[in-house]
Amino acid sequence: MQIRTLLAGCAMLATLAGCATGAQQGEAPDTMAAEEQATVYQGTLPCRNCAGIDLEVALQGDEQASDAERTFDLEASYREHPQNPPVERYQGQWSVLSGTATDPSATVYELTPQGEGQVYYFLKLDANTLELIDPQRRRFENGEMLRLQRQ
Helix, strand or coil, X not given: CHHHHHHHHHHHHHHHHHHHHHHHHHHHHHHHHHHHCCEEEEEEECCCCCCEEEEEEEEECCCCCCHHHXXXXXXXXXXXXXXXXXXXXXXXXXXXXXXXXXXXXXXXXXXXXXXXXXXXXXXXEECCEEEEECCCXXXXXXXXXXXXXXX
């Protein structure tokens, strides 16, 4: 009788352990799916006092998503800067604006960080390329040096 109880208890433990493992495995794809939704752009911007600013922008959501679903993470690190500043990290919301000073049909992404930090404006050149532009939505003369490529 004790052996049957022991076997039944082991079987129930194995079943519960299988359920717990299944729940963890079920969570991983959701987490991975959320990470896969981010569109990441990278590039190196010119820097007056250093060898360049490595910029990485990860956009969550897409142009059709609601405002709450459109978030971003931005990371900027300075190469060979004499003061060796720490990596800057910003998070916030991004929105889609229509038009630039010279192209009313252009698409511009406005990245607004939470708390302190500068608002960034990127002109969407194509699905794989963003170009940093000024707050009046004008392109800089050296625009080709201000581009981020999709990773």
